[in-house]
Amino acid sequence: MQRGDRDPRSAPVDDTRRGALWIALAYALIGTIWILLSDRALEALVTDGAVRAQAQTVKGWFYVLVTAVLLYLAIARLRAGLAARDRRLRAVLDTMLDGVIVFDRCGRIVEANPAAAEIMGTADPALPDGELSQLLVRSVVRHPDGRPARPEETAAWRALNGETIDGWETLVRRADGRDVFLTVSAVPLVGHGGEPELAVVAIRDVSEVKRFEAMREEFLATAAHELKTPLAVVKAYAQLMQRRGQGDPSALSAITRQTDRLHRIVQQLLEVSRFRVGGGELRRERFDLGTLAEEVVADMPGTRGRVVIAREPGAAVNGDRERIGQVVAALLENALRFSPGGGEVETSIARLGSDAVLSVRDRGVGIAPERQARVFERFYRAHVGTPEDYGGLGLGLDVSREIVARHGGRIWFESEQGRGSTFSFSLPLAEDAS
Amino acid sequence: MSGPDVLVVEDDADLAALVEMILADAGYPVRTAAEGAQALARVEERMPGVILLDMRMPVMNGWEFARAFADRYGRAAPIVVVTAAENARARAEEVGADGWIEKPFDLQAVIDAVAVHLGPPPAA
Numbered sequence: 001m002q003r004g005d006r007d008p009r010s011a012p013v014d015d016t017r018r019g020a021l022w023i024a025l026a027y028a029l030i031g032t033i034w035i036l037l038s039d040r041a042l043e044a045l046v047t048d049g050a051v052r053a054q055a056q057t058v059k060g061w062f063y064v065l066v067t068a069v070l071l072y073l074a075i076a077r078l079r080a081g082l083a084a085r086d087r088r089l090r091a092v093l094d095t096m097l098d099g100v101i102v103f104d105r106c107g108r109i110v111e112a113n114p115a116a117a118e119i120m121g122t123a124d125p126a127l128p129d130g131e132l133s134q135l136l137v138r139s140v141v142r143h144p145d146g147r148p149a150r151p152e153e154t155a156a157w158r159a160l161n162g163e164t165i166d167g168w169e170t171l172v173r174r175a176d177g178r179d180v181f182l183t184v185s186a187v188p189l190v191g192h193g194g195e196p197e198l199a200v201v202a203i204r205d206v207s208e209v210k211r212f213e214a215m216r217e218e219f220l221a222t223a224a225h226e227l228k229t230p231l232a233v234v235k236a237y238a239q240l241m242q243r244r245g246q247g248d249p250s251a252l253s254a255i256t257r258q259t260d261r262l263h264r265i266v267q268q269l270l271e272v273s274r275f276r277v278g279g280g281e282l283r284r285e286r287f288d289l290g291t292l293a294e295e296v297v298a299d300m301p302g303t304r305g306r307v308v309i310a311r312e313p314g315a316a317v318n319g320d321r322e323r324i325g326q327v328v329a330a331l332l333e334n335a336l337r338f339s340p341g342g343g344e345v346e347t348s349i350a351r352l353g354s355d356a357v358l359s360v361r362d363r364g365v366g367i368a369p370e371r372q373a374r375v376f377e378r379f380y381r382a383h384v385g386t387p388e389d390y391g392g393l394g395l396g397l398d399v400s401r402e403i404v405a406r407h408g409g410r411i412w413f414e415s416e417q418g419r420g421s422t423f424s425f426s427l428p429l430a431e432d433a434s
Numbered sequence: 435m436s437g438p439d440v441l442v443v444e445d446d447a448d449l450a451a452l453v454e455m456i457l458a459d460a461g462y463p464v465r466t467a468a469e470g471a472q473a474l475a476r477v478e479e480r481m482p483g484v485i486l487l488d489m490r491m492p493v494m495n496g497w498e499f500a501r502a503f504a505d506r507y508g509r510a511a512p513i514v515v516v517t518a519a520e521n522a523r524a525r526a527e528e529v530g531a532d533g534w535i536e537k538p539f540d541l542q543a544v545i546d547a548v549a550v551h552l553g554p555p556p557a558a
Contacts, residue, residue, distance in 0.1 A: 228518035232538035233448045239541040240456055263538055283523070 023074075034063065099203040103156055105196065107132035119182070119205045121174030132156055139172040144181065146171065159186035159199035169206075180207045227266045235259040257301060264329075268395040271326070272378065272402075282320040282406060286430050289315040289324070289356045290349040296328045297347065302336055311349040315356035316430040323403045324427070327411075330396035331360040331423045337390045338383070339364025339420065351429065355409070359424040367415040375413065376401045400425070438483025439463035440548055443473040443499065444516065445491040453486065453516075453544060460545050461557025470494025474502060477511075484551040485513045486535070486544075489525060500529035512551045 038059055046052040093100055099116030101109055109130040117123060120139065133151060141149045151157050155165040165186045173179050182203045188196035238255040241247045290311030297303045317324070328347075335345045343363035350357050365388040367375060374380045378398035383389045397411075404411045404425045415421035440462050444450040447468075454464045465482065467473035469491040476482070485503075489496035500513060512532035516539070519525045526534035535547050545555055 228537045229446055229449060232518070233446065233452055235538045236449075236452050236456065236541050236544075240452065240459070243541060244459065259538060 097204075099205075101156070101201045101203070103132050103160060103199045103201065105160065105198070107156075107160065109135070110198070116203060119174075119180065119203055120172075121176045121178065132160075139174070142171040144169045144171055155184040155186040156199050156201045159188045159201065160196055162188050162190075162196050164188065180205050181210045182206065223269075228263070231259050231263055231266065235263075260301075264333075265393055265395075267326075268393060268399055271399045272395055282323065284318055285321055286316055286318050287321050289317055289358055289427065292321060292325055293328050293347055293349055293358060296325050296332065300329060300332060303332065303345075306336065306342070307332065307345045307347055309347045309349070312351055315349050315351055315358075316432075317356050317407075317427045318430040319407045319427060320403075324407070327400040327403050327425060328358065328360075330400045331358075331425075334392070334396060334423070335360045335362035335364065335421070337392060338362065338388065340388075340390060343420070352426065354429055355426040356429050357424055357426045359422055361420065361422040363420040366417040366419050366421055367413075368417050372413075372415060376411070397423075437463065438552055439465055439480075440552070441473060441476055441482035441485045441511075442466045443468075443470065443485060443491070443496070444488040445469055446488075449488075456541055456544050457548060459557065460548075460555035462548055462552060462555065470496065470499030470502070473499055474506075477503065477507065481507070482511050484548055485511055486516050486547070487513050487529075487531070489515060489517045489519065497529055500531065504530065514547045514551075 042052055042055055042059065046055055093113040096113060096115050099119040100111070100113045101116050102111035104110050109132070136151050136154060141151075141154055143149050149170060154170070155168040158165055163186075165184065168184045168186075170182050170184060171179055172182055183206050184201060184203050186199055186201040189198040189200060191197035235256055238252045238259070242249060242252045242256075290309070290313070293311065294309055297307050297309060332345065332347070339345065339362040341364070346359075346361040348359050348361075350359075365383070367382045368386075371382040375382055376397050377394075379394040380398075381389070381392060381394040401411050404427070407427050409425055409427040411423070411425040413421055413423040440457050442450055442453045442457075442464060444453065444466065445468050450466045450468070454466055457464045465476050467476050471494045473485070473487075474494075477485075487496050487499060494502075496515065496517075503511075503513070513529065514533040514535060515522065515526045515529065515531045516535045516537060517525045518537040522534040522536045526532075533547050533550065535543055549555060
């Protein structure tokens, strides 16, 4: 949100002014009527000129007295109302768990609640050096990955320039030297001139949440790792028996298939946790997206006769071949999984501008419109609780999106319930791709 | 069977026995060790033709074994890392290994990895 949509926040000011204008007009009207009527009445009632002059003076005094009393009552009432509202707001601010800091146009702190002081680890964040620039320096504001954040990248700074910020993540150092993760939201308050006069900044300490996440990811990584050794044993014994001609071949190939499936699940869990914990570096190399797709299809069970590939030549990209292979596999697996009635799965590879685009189209069950927005969420399964729940962990697309994003690409889909879905991703073409 | 053999260093007894069977079926002579220190003792007895090395082991793990081996014998025998880590290649590079096998593996992958160093399987 940029400046320009300040109307909602400046509307109360206009209302207040209009109210004052009405009161003033009513006062002028009543005053005029009083002067006219009282003069007429005086003329009719008092005939003696000297007495009438005296009565005029008394009437004047009476008028001043009434006006003064009315003025006093109005102002007292107004002030009491304002004070009550102030106390209410103060109480709200004081009991909030989120920190709130208000900066003026020059970046000075004009207001801060106790939670803000608590989060920043100071008695009063406004007192030591009540300036945004100093606060930013003092708290060593960084991005969540530890890179230093420039002042103009911070939520408060951007709000002072008219932007509304929702959920900016940052790592800051408290006064006691401890680092905390904050999510920051900020809104500009626009004055009469249309320029932001104040920035209201809300901060929330999410360190505990982050710590818990890190712990969970570490556990996931260890668990996945521990799962692989037994898988290796089971799979290889099955293959060994097969090779030696022992046991029922179809039973053994089922064991091999199922261990492969388990392995893919473990792999996905590991991938999810690794991306969150260690960043997961990409091992980039140049390869052709079409060739990769053909390989993935050839390696995947259940694709024969169902998956067709249409590839435009020259879709060379620069990326982590194994990871991109995982994305292709995830899309194909979903396409096959969610078209239980069969039907062709079309995989196409094309060049589009400076991108290579791979699309997987199925004629399956499709995704209900109200569930489409959440398809890429981790653990979200669009078909859970429907007759079309064909399983899966809800990780494939989350991991895929992450992998594609790390390659500077994009992933998207189109889906029609009952008609099927098309999932696509794009990757920048390798520079010398002809 | 006096030619160069395969030394399988693996703490999971089932997995060690399995790899031994796979390689024995293929006709390669095999010795096993349950962890790094034992493996060094086996190397002391006779230099193997290739070492299949697990990384996560008790007593002496794969990293420590690879370092100790390099210190004593240099590159006298190629090492192939057998790992469940997500990034097997990086793991192999870490310890200066000559190859890697990812867990879970295909039976053929084990034979191929050995064949690179000891020649095609004698029993094939």
